[in-house]
Each structure stands twice: as structure tokens, then as C-alpha cells.
Amino acid sequence: MALKPPVTNLDHIQGNSNASIELVEYGDYQCPYCAEFYYVIKELQNQLGTNLKFIFRNFPLEMHPNALHAAIATEVLAKYNKFWPMHDMLYENQAYLHDKNLINYAEKLGVNEQQFEQDFKDKSFADKVEKDFESGLRSGVNGTPSLYINNKKYEGEYSLDAILTYIKPLL
Amino acid sequence: MLKNSIKAPDFKLSATPDKQISLSEFIGKKIILVFYPADWSPVCGDELAIFSSSLKLFEKYNVQILGISVDSKWSHAAFSENRKLKFPLLADFEPKGAISIKYEAYSTATGTSKRAIYLIDGMGIIRWSYLSPDNINPGVDGVLDALENLIGEK
Numbered sequence: 068m069a070l071k072p073p074v075t076n077l078d079h080i081q082g083n084s085n086a087s088i089e090l091v092e093y094g095d096y097q098c099p100y101c102a103e104f105y106y107v108i109k110e111l112q113n114q115l116g117t118n119l120k121f122i123f124r125n126f127p128l129e130m131h132p133n134a135l136h137a138a139i140a141t142e143v144l145a146k147y148n149k150f151w152p153m154h155d156m157l158y159e160n161q162a163y164l165h166d167k168n169l170i171n172y173a174e175k176l177g178v179n180e181q182q183f184e185q186d187f188k189d190k191s192f193a194d195k196v197e198k199d200f201e202s203g204l205r206s207g208v209n210g211t212p213s214l215y216i217n218n219k220k221y222e223g224e225y226s227l228d229a230i231l232t233y234i235k236p237l238l
Numbered sequence: 239m240l241k242n243s244i245k246a247p248d249f250k251l252s253a254t255p256d257k258q259i260s261l262s263e264f265i266g267k268k269i270i271l272v273f274y275p276a277d278w279s280p281v282c283g284d285e286l287a288i289f290s291s292s293l294k295l296f297e298k299y300n301v302q303i304l305g306i307s308v309d310s311k312w313s314h315a316a317f318s319e320n321r322k323l324k325f326p327l328l329a330d331f332e333p334k335g336a337i338s339i340k341y342e343a344y345s346t347a348t349g350t351s352k353r354a355i356y357l358i359d360g361m362g363i364i365r366w367s368y369l370s371p372d373n374i375n376p377g378v379d380g381v382l383d384a385l386e387n388l389i390g391e392k
Contacts, residue, residue, distance in 0.1 A: 209377035
């Protein structure tokens with residue numbers, strides 16, 4: 068199954084934009100498997116270095132009551148070039164994702180409460196999350212996390228070893 | 239699985255401890271009928287959670303989603319509350335699996351519904367179906383494409 072739409076410059080991209088491996092994750096900030104997988108991604112980035120380009124797309128499930136606001140908060144922080152620090156902050160503090168925690172994290176990253184709340188009300192950030200979600204539905208996301216490697220859905224095991232084994236021939 | 243273009247068999251099943259739902263009451267609305275093996279198993283949870291989170295998109299297309307398994311209405315009520323599902327789960331409980339059998343989506347080996355999806359149009363006609371392996375959650379892209387094709391035909 069293919070990634071729809073493919074990665075564009077509207078996506079949040081980390082790493083070498085010309086890398087031979089393009090890894091897209093659809094994730095939910097409140098999903099425990101995604102929080103575990105966050106560390107797998109860090110290790111993949113560590114091992115693959117400039118061979119890896121990593122993209123994160125939002126897929127907040129309704130069964131996780133704080134996931135949507137958490138996702139919108141990362142999009143707000145993206146306006147201040149702090150998407151990735153916020154992303155990391157949320158996965159590293161997954162037990163604390165209430166609105167007041169999100170405000171705290173934003174402040175720690177240099178966006179004050181008033182500014183954050185004002186941006187949060189701007190519908191464009193929620194729209195971005197919804198667009199990500201819809202693209203996930205169309206790409207066949209069937210749980211979180213779901214991975215796409217070089218445009219194709221990754222159907223293997225979500226362990227570091229399994230992913231590295233899959234990626235090696237593509238390098 | 240039943241073939242496309244035939245009339246979807248009607249049914250009347252419990253949706254909550256005190257409410258029954260029949261297929262015929264949805265005439266005029268498109269239906270996505272999601273058969274799944276069991277409440278509480280992790281794969282099903284994911285599948286239904288994704289359908290539930292996609293409701294906004296499906297509502298744009300005037301679609302009603304109905305989940306269906308052989309679990310009891312009491313199990314469904316607890317499961318639905320736990321997973322915050324926003325569409326009805328029907329109990330194909332007594333006689334066990336009767337509707338799943340009619341839709342050729344029942345496994346006698348496991349005594350549960352198979353993992354199958356039917357798209358039924360506003361006239362009650364089956365327009366698309368998909369049978370997935372029990373342990374693989376199909377996602378919603380297949381039925382979404384089928385739905386858009388169906389709307390494109392008009």
C-alpha cells in the first residue's frame with residue numbers, strides 16, 4: 068500500500084532531505100506503542116545517520132482523550148520552529164498530556180501561555196492534524212504506529228532489528 | 239462472502255441492552271457493516287477505533303457504520319464505553335452467529351464472525367465487500383475507495 072499523498076514540504080521532516088531511506092510514521096501521542104517506538108526511531112536515526120529522512124504525521128485516535136490536543140500543540144509549536152522539540156517532549160512525558168501540561172511544555176520551549184492559547188484557537192493547526200489523519204486513512208493506516216518506508220507500507224515487525232533488516236538492502 | 243449487486247439480508251439485532259436496530263431502518267443511507275471476531279481482542283480494538291475516529295469523514299458521505307460480532311449486548315456495552323466507540327455494535331448472539339452465517343462471514347472453527355466488511359447502498363444492495371485474515375486489521379482505505387467509486391457512479 069502506498070503513501071497518499073507522498074511527502075511534501077508541508078510535512079515535518081527530520082534528517083537529510085536527500086537520504087536514500089524515507090521513513091514516515093503515523094503516530095498518536097497518547098498511544099503507548101508509539102511512545103515505545105519513539106526510542107526505536109531515535110536508535111534508527113542514530114545508526115543510519117545521513118541515510119535516513121524521518122517524517123511524522125499525526126494520527127490521533129479518539130480512544131485517547133488527550134491525543135488530539137497534543138497533536139494540535141505540536142503543530143502550534145511548529146510555527147515557532149519547535150515541532151521536533153515538542154514532539155520529543157510529549158513522547159518523553161506521555162503520562163502527562165493534559166491541556167495544562169501542554170501549556171507548560173510550550174513555555175519551556177519559549178512560547179508563552181497567552182501566545183500558545185491564542186494560536187491554539189486558530190483552526191489552521193487543527194486542520195493540519197485532520198489532513199494528516201485523513202491521509203493516514205487513505206494510506207491504509209490500521210493502527211498506531213504505522214510506518215511507510217520509501218512510500219510503501221511496512222508490514223513487518225516493529226522492532227529495531229526487523230526494521231534495520233528491511234532497510235539494509237534499500238541503502 | 240455474498241456477491242455484489244444482491245440485496246443485503248435484513249436483520250434485527252440488539253445495539254444496546256434496551257435497543258434493537260434493523261438494517262431496513264437505514265434505507266436511504268449507505269451502510270458499512272463491519273464483522274469482527276470479538277470484543278476486547280487487540281486487533282479488533284484497533285480496527286474499530288480507526289472506524290470510530292474516521293466517522294467525520296464517513297458522515298460527509300451519508301454513511302452509517304455498524305459493527306457486528308457474536309458477543310452479547312452487555313459485552314458490547316462495556317467494550318464500546320471502554321474504547322469510546324461512536325457507532326453501534328450489534329450482538330449476533332442468539333441464535334449465535336445467525337446473521338454472520340447469512341452474510342457468509344462466520345467461522346465454525348472459532349465460533350466467531352470473520353473479519354469482513356460490506357458496503358451497502360441506500361437501496362439495501364451490496365456494492366462492495368472485503369474479507370481480511372483474522373489477525374490482520376484491514377484499515378479503512380479499501381472501503382473508502384469503494385465508497386468514493388459508488389458516489390462517482392451517480
